[in-house]
Amino acid sequence: MLTKRQLVILKEIVRLYTESGQPVGSKKLLEQLPMHVSSATVRNEMVRLEDMGLIEKTHLSSGRIPSTKGYRYYLDHLVEPSSVAASDLAVIETSFDQSYHQIDQIIAQSAKILSSLTSYTAISLGPELRDSRLTGFRLVPLGDQQVMAILVTDNGAVENQIFTLPHELDSDSLEKAIRIINDQLVGLPLTDVIRRLRSDIPQLLAQYLGTPTGFLNIFGNVLKKAAQERFYVDGKMNLINPATIKNVDQLKSLYSLVDQNDDLAKLIGIPDQTIEVRLGDELTNNLLRNFSLITATYDVGDHGKGMIALLGPTSMPYSRMIGLLDVFREELAKKITDYYTHRGDE
Amino acid sequence: MLTKRQLVILKEIVRLYTESGQPVGSKKLLEQLPMHVSSATVRNEMVRLEDMGLIEKTHLSSGRIPSTKGYRYYLDHLVEPSSVAASDLAVIETSFDQSYHQIDQIIAQSAKILSSLTSYTAISLGPELRDSRLTGFRLVPLGDQQVMAILVTDNGAVENQIFTLPHELDSDSLEKAIRIINDQLVGLPLTDVIRRLRSDIPQLLAQYLGTPTGFLNIFGNVLKKAAQERFYVDGKMNLINPATIKNVDQLKSLYSLVDQNDDLAKLIGIPDQTIEVRLGDELTNNLLRNFSLITATYDVGDHGKGMIALLGPTSMPYSRMIGLLDVFREELAKKITDYYTHRGDE
DNA sequence: TTTTAGCACTTGATACATTTGAGTGCTAAC
DNA sequence: GTTAGCACTCAAATGTATCAAGTGCTAAAA
Numbered sequence: 001m002l003t004k005r006q007l008v009i010l011k012e013i014v015r016l017y018t019e020s021g022q023p024v025g026s027k028k029l030l031e032q033l034p035m036h037v038s039s040a041t042v043r044n045e046m047v048r049l050e051d052m053g054l055i056e057k058t059h060l061s062s063g064r065i066p067s068t069k070g071y072r073y074y075l076d077h078l079v080e081p082s083s084v085a086a087s088d089l090a091v092i093e094t095s096f097d098q099s100y101h102q103i104d105q106i107i108a109q110s111a112k113i114l115s116s117l118t119s120y121t122a123i124s125l126g127p128e129l130r131d132s133r134l135t136g137f138r139l140v141p142l143g144d145q146q147v148m149a150i151l152v153t154d155n156g157a158v159e160n161q162i163f164t165l166p167h168e169l170d171s172d173s174l175e176k177a178i179r180i181i182n183d184q185l186v187g188l189p190l191t192d193v194i195r196r197l198r199s200d201i202p203q204l205l206a207q208y209l210g211t212p213t214g215f216l217n218i219f220g221n222v223l224k225k226a227a228q229e230r231f232y233v234d235g236k237m238n239l240i241n242p243a244t245i246k247n248v249d250q251l252k253s254l255y256s257l258v259d260q261n262d263d264l265a266k267l268i269g270i271p272d273q274t275i276e277v278r279l280g281d282e283l284t285n286n287l288l289r290n291f292s293l294i295t296a297t298y299d300v301g302d303h304g305k306g307m308i309a310l311l312g313p314t315s316m317p318y319s320r321m322i323g324l325l326d327v328f329r330e331e332l333a334k335k336i337t338d339y340y341t342h343r344g345d346e
Numbered sequence: 347m348l349t350k351r352q353l354v355i356l357k358e359i360v361r362l363y364t365e366s367g368q369p370v371g372s373k374k375l376l377e378q379l380p381m382h383v384s385s386a387t388v389r390n391e392m393v394r395l396e397d398m399g400l401i402e403k404t405h406l407s408s409g410r411i412p413s414t415k416g417y418r419y420y421l422d423h424l425v426e427p428s429s430v431a432a433s434d435l436a437v438i439e440t441s442f443d444q445s446y447h448q449i450d451q452i453i454a455q456s457a458k459i460l461s462s463l464t465s466y467t468a469i470s471l472g473p474e475l476r477d478s479r480l481t482g483f484r485l486v487p488l489g490d491q492q493v494m495a496i497l498v499t500d501n502g503a504v505e506n507q508i509f510t511l512p513h514e515l516d517s518d519s520l521e522k523a524i525r526i527i528n529d530q531l532v533g534l535p536l537t538d539v540i541r542r543l544r545s546d547i548p549q550l551l552a553q554y555l556g557t558p559t560g561f562l563n564i565f566g567n568v569l570k571k572a573a574q575e576r577f578y579v580d581g582k583m584n585l586i587n588p589a590t591i592k593n594v595d596q597l598k599s600l601y602s603l604v605d606q607n608d609d610l611a612k613l614i615g616i617p618d619q620t621i622e623v624r625l626g627d628e629l630t631n632n633l634l635r636n637f638s639l640i641t642a643t644y645d646v647g648d649h650g651k652g653m654i655a656l657l658g659p660t661s662m663p664y665s666r667m668i669g670l671l672d673v674f675r676e677e678l679a680k681k682i683t684d685y686y687t688h689r690g691d692e
Numbered sequence: 693t694t695t696t697a698g699c700a701c702t703t704g705a706t707a708c709a710t711t712t713g714a715g716t717g718c719t720a721a722c
Numbered sequence: 723g724t725t726a727g728c729a730c731t732c733a734a735a736t737g738t739a740t741c742a743a744g745t746g747c748t749a750a751a752a
Contacts, residue, residue: 025715038725043716061715061731101492101508140486142498146447148506152488158508160494162447237601240594248586255583371744384696389745407702407744 002052008033009045010054011078014066018317023063068279071292071314075277081323088117088324096335103127103156106339108232110308110332115235118321120312121258123268124232127155127336128304133189137181137219139174151222153190155303156340159226166214176208177215190227197223231261244290244313254287258311268309271295274329275322280314290314294321298329300336308332348398354379355391357424359401360412364663369409414625417638417660421623427669434463434670442681449473449502452685454578456654456678461581464667466658467604469614470578473501473682474650479535483527483565485520497568499536501649502686505572512560522554523561536573543569577607590636590659600633604657614655617641620675621668626660636660640667644675646682654678 002010012032016024026039026046033042046064049055054070057063066074095113100106107126114122132155140148142162150160184201185193197220205212236258245251257263267285275296280289294316295309308328310321348356358378362370372385372392379388392410395401400416403409412420441459446452453472460468478501486494488508496506530547531539543566551558582604591597603609613631621642626635640662641655654674656667 023715027715039715040717040725040727041723044724047717057716059732061717062733063715099510101510135489138486140484140496142496142504143481144502146498146502146504148496148504150486150488150494152492156492158488158492158494160506162504164445164447237598240597251586252583369744373744385744386696386698386746387694390695393746403745405703407746408704409744 002049005035005037006045006049007078008035009042010049010066010070010074013049013055013064014071014074014078017065018315021315023058023065025063028063066315068281068314071279075279075318079318079322081326082319084323084327089327091117092328092331096331100339102158103336103339104230104232106332106335107230107306108234110328110335111232111234114308114310114328115238117324118310118312119235119238120310120316120321121233121235121238123264123307123309123311124234125229125268125307125309126157127300127306128229131189131191131304132157133187134185134193136186137178137222139178139218141171147218149218149222151219151226153226157226159222161218161222161225163218169209169214173208174215177205177212180204180208181219190223193223194227229261229265231264233258233264238312241313250287257285257287268293268295268307271297271307275325277318277322292316294318294325296325296329298333300333300340303336303340306332306336348395351381351383352391352395353424354381355388356395356400356412356416356420359410360417360420360424363411364661367661369404369411371409374409412661414627414660417625421625421664425664425668427672428665430669430673435673437463438674438677442677446685448504449682449685450576450578452678452681453576453652454580456674456681457578457580460654460656460674461584463670464656464658465581465584466656466662466667467579467581467584469610469653469655469657470580471575471614471653471655472503473646473652474575477535477537477650478503479533480531480539482532483524483568485524485564487517493564495564495568497565497572499572503572505568507564507568507571509564509567515555515560519554520561523551523558526550526554527565536569539569540573575607575611577610579604579610584658587659596633603631603633614639614641614653617643617653621671623664623668638662640664640671642671642675644679646679646686649682649686652678652682 009029012029013024016028016032026042029042029046030037030039046055049070050057050064053067054073055064056067056070058065092113095109096106100109103126107124111122111124114120114124132153134151135154136150136152138150140150142148145165146162147165148160148162150158152158180201184204185196188196197216202212202216205215209215236255239245239254239258240251245254257267263285267283267288275294278293278295280291283291283293288311290313291311292314293309293311295307297305297307299305308325310316310325312321355375358375359370362374362378372388375388375392376383376385392401395416396403396410399413400419401410402413402416404411438459441455442452446455449472453470457468457470460466460470478499480497481500482496482498484496486496488494491511492508493511494506494508496504498504526547530550531542534542543562548558548562551561555561582601585591585600585604586597591600603613609631613629613634621640624639624641626637629637629639634657636659637657638660639655639657641653643651643653645651654671656662656671658667
């Protein structure tokens, strides 16, 4: 168990190190401490904190930096979210102040705002699409055997893809096939749609289409795109950070990690808490040892939950970041709720 | 005027410097030269080449590297495109060997292939869209006052955007407006479409729509997207190159340059030659002083001309790159021609 | 006139020693 | 339990010597 003085010292070490990026020595520390003690006392306390594994030295006679364990302790017991600067709030509000025609635009914009506000890499995931329902599927002929398949969900997601029509499909049977899809599947959650696509739908279609595989491929493809969780990542270049990146190769592999949504999704997983910080070695990926991931979930009622996250160096200013994310979740949820209700009104 | 020996020496300096990245001294040079002279002679020649401004030293007693002027001379008089490695050719062919539903997919893929083959940043621009003609415009209702506007051109470009319908538009007048657009404008080059959108079309529409601005906005927006030249850039991270990048800030501004298609378009301009190399200080942008841009145009007959480009350090292996681009232009043109004819067949 | 051999000179790189400053741990006194 | 004082450590900066690569120049050879 830590004494009160040790808590103050640990907290101050975290703060100073985050501010300066330099190891914190007893003298610098002393200037900042509220209590009236000598540097020797501070040094003694630091030895004890080091024994507990909460801080560490970079070399024998250096100042101390928080260890990962120290950060963990700080985050679990000491961090106090700071209130958001008025200017930041203004940026959020003005950046969101435009009309959106698609839910994805809002999600993408939120990643952009967050990364520009924090100078870190921001990741934004829209409200879960899993629970969204199919509201319509149609094929629009574009000429030259090209068709655009369009799929709409009740979450406002619109997915489209362009295909060359397989030879065996004539427009009459296509019409019928589309009617079947719409009759049978509209209103169902996408997960159910996917399930039925594997069970009874092929047989139903077979009545009108000789071989329904061509059509099923088209529909399945667009459906897959729509059901896919899509991450929007912004501020990738903020990963370029002398503190965390040692060599060029590391940077390149980091980029490809961040570019591959699958890997990123796996990495982030499903956060337990509303706001959660995971430190480098708690993440599964080795490349991120010096990084830290702050995730925050937000709630848009019937439309499910979404997530925003920040990826940055372990020595982030957590109190500011957590405070910011906490406000941002609400702003974003509000904006999305607005979007849905507005859309219903008009 | 350069003597034959000076030409050989200059060419060899370029080759060795490109290979090793190190300044070339008289001794190294001597080993590679076909003729039988002493190092002192080589040194004397180098002094003359330096007097002409074709090569330069990095410090008083260093070997020589080609100056920009030297590269210019090399490119204008000495470079010989090398033939493409069989393995490279195989990569190109297998990478292109899939079916594409949109011309843009081919363009994007070509940038990807080129960058992976060269380890430089590749830029690909599809056949000029300026000359393409409008083949159709339609609005597809998605429910909840949302519509998708789709615009198709004869070049195979399909552009779509989702809008919330303005209140004042009812579906009847919309139908009529769309019919007018299709009757009046289909078949015209996009440039003409844009011109008429500013002249007589608003009046025509006014007969059916009280205030046609809402509709015109929608159509104009999609049209603008379709008429826009779109660059596909791949291998951005190859810009990370110790030879050319000094500090982190420079890298960041480079990235934002490459990310902004407008700037990039301005930068590249319209090449005069089939294959053209522009060196850093011939480019308008200061950030690119240490870079070099190789552009190659390709021709797809009636469908206009396109362009591919490589952006890399000034010390690129030009003979390989030029040889590669020369083959690639043909492969790409072939693939695109294939795409158009195939599409007509089916 | 051109080429060559030889030599003095310059420079960056490398290795090594020295100094400096920030910081520590420990001990003995308070 | 706290503090002053001191010896000690280490990274970083600075200085010094050496080496290798390469140059320019001169005078002799071709």
